[in-house]
Amino acid sequence: MAEQTIDMATPVSASRSLHMLGVLTGFAAGVWMGAAEAPTKFVAAGFSPVLLSLAMVTGVFTGRWTIPTLLKGTGYVFHDLREKKHLIIWALLGGALWAVANTLGTVAVRDVGLSIAFPLWNTDSLVGLLWGWLFFHELRGAGSSVLTKVLGGTTAILIGAVILGYASSLRGATGPRHSGAGILVAIGAAVLWGTMFLPYRKAYISGMNPLSFVTVFTIGELVTMTVLALAFEGGPRELGHKIALARPALFWMFLGGFCWVVGDLFAQYAAKYIGIGRAAPLMNTNQLWGLAWGALVFGEFAGQSLLIRILVSGASLIMIAGALAISFAAAPHEEHLSRSVASKRECERYGMDHTQVEASLAGEDPLAGTPLSRRWWDFIIVILAVGVFVVLAKDSSRVPFPMDSRWVAVMVLAMMGSLAGCGYLLWKRTRFS
């Protein structure tokens, strides 16, 4: 059995290129998830956290049926889901965890402010690392050098988050209202977000395609958020009234959702190819990009003291150093063997073909030989989804405060660069498998 596992583990040269691919998609996830905060930033005021979350999740769901549908059609996705139907409940659970965690996060921001809430819920990467180590044998056999890079990098990103949070609080954020409860809720959000990585890894150690997982994940998010909104916003009639009032701002919330789903897709590929222990902290660099949008595009730090500028610059450098440390921590052969044992266990438990699963984890597409071309209805779905964005854009409110258009161009360039670059690499190396 040991020999069989050794034969099936990914070869070292292939695993190094997949590691770089996973790292780059992890960084791209940060870029797009950070950008997701920008459109919602200027419409957040005046809307309840639950309504904001619901609108964004609906945008995420709609966004999933735009570009991602062009990558792999519905035939491919449903075939993949049929082959691994035990993972459907996992993807739904993942989406439900995200929705509840996100709502807890907004409650925490209300109670203790972003400066305390953000660093606290960023500890989700530690929770993800724990589950990765415990259940999927990540980092086992990694050696002290790789372990130091991953743990050191994760710690550096956390320290950066704490300093950024502190710098934000110096800008005159509102004081805490219910500090004890707010801290508890923020820790709860971290536990839920960190545990959300468990379904991610569960899916990929079983060779599922990220596009299939995201499809069901977004349904889990939407259903959970709808139930939460109905429960907390006073029932269907009241919720409908609030959505009608929010109509002019819906486009921006949907746009945030679109950015989020692109970021999440990159995060899923990162989780598949480098595991959750490494992918989670890289995703958390989204805080840096969120801050860059605030500081550079919206001028939130204009006229701030030298201390704040030094803190923000220092924290950003620490976060970048942490992310770089993780990017150099490629899994050695022993760690791949350890991961292969976990993968074999999944195959035995759920009756999957281990050879096919290992091929998928090595970047191959197990369904490549199956004729699953895009059908005419895939294009109808894309047109309808894009149509929703166009209709909402027609009635959208204008941005209520000035933006620096040069910095908008720079940020959009970074987003498009990461989309085109990582998209090309994913296609070339894995055919979006």
Added chain:
Amino acid sequence: MEKKSTVAAIFADPQFWVPVIALVFGIVLLAIYH
């Protein structure tokens, strides 16, 4: 038959209960502090 065995395998998987417990914990927290 196959459907039943898939469901049984999911419930017998100890990892399955980790996100379930976390979700219940999160919903309870929300209900108390929202």
